[in-house]
Amino acid sequence: AETTAPRAIRHWVMRAIAAAEIVGAPNQVVELLTGELVSxxxxxxxxxxxxxxxxxxxxxxxxxxxxxxxxxxxxxxx
Known part of the structure; x- marks a missing residue:
């Protein structure tokens, strides 16, 4: 649990769901919520x-x- 974890995980999740063709606003919402949970x-x-x-x-x-x-x-x- 490091202070850099939220950013790293947000980017990982964003790339993973973009690869599943989830882009735009839905991708951004998942990225934001993931960052909040990890934080x-x-x-x-x-x-x-x-x-x-x-x-x-x-x-x-x-x-x-x-x-x-x-x-x-x-x-x-x-």
Whole structure:
């Protein structure tokens, strides 16, 4: 979990989904949301821990999963 991780992962995801012919605004939205998730994992995960990203693309359905080694659970705020 390094401070450079969000940028690196955003670019990796952007290239991967572009290769699946998902371009334009949908590509940019997935890139932005991925960066936010990875940033949260880096900031709120344990220091020195790792962050894992899993990308699945089925047609035009994109799923990005981000996990860290923290034991806490996300809390939805209104």
């Amino acid at each position: 949260n994992a880096v900031v709120h995960g344990p220091e020195g821990g790792s962050v894992r990203v899993r990308l699945t693309v089925h047609g035009f359905l994109v799923r990005v999963e981000v996990t860290d080694e923290g034991t806490g659970r996300p809390t939805v705020l209104h």
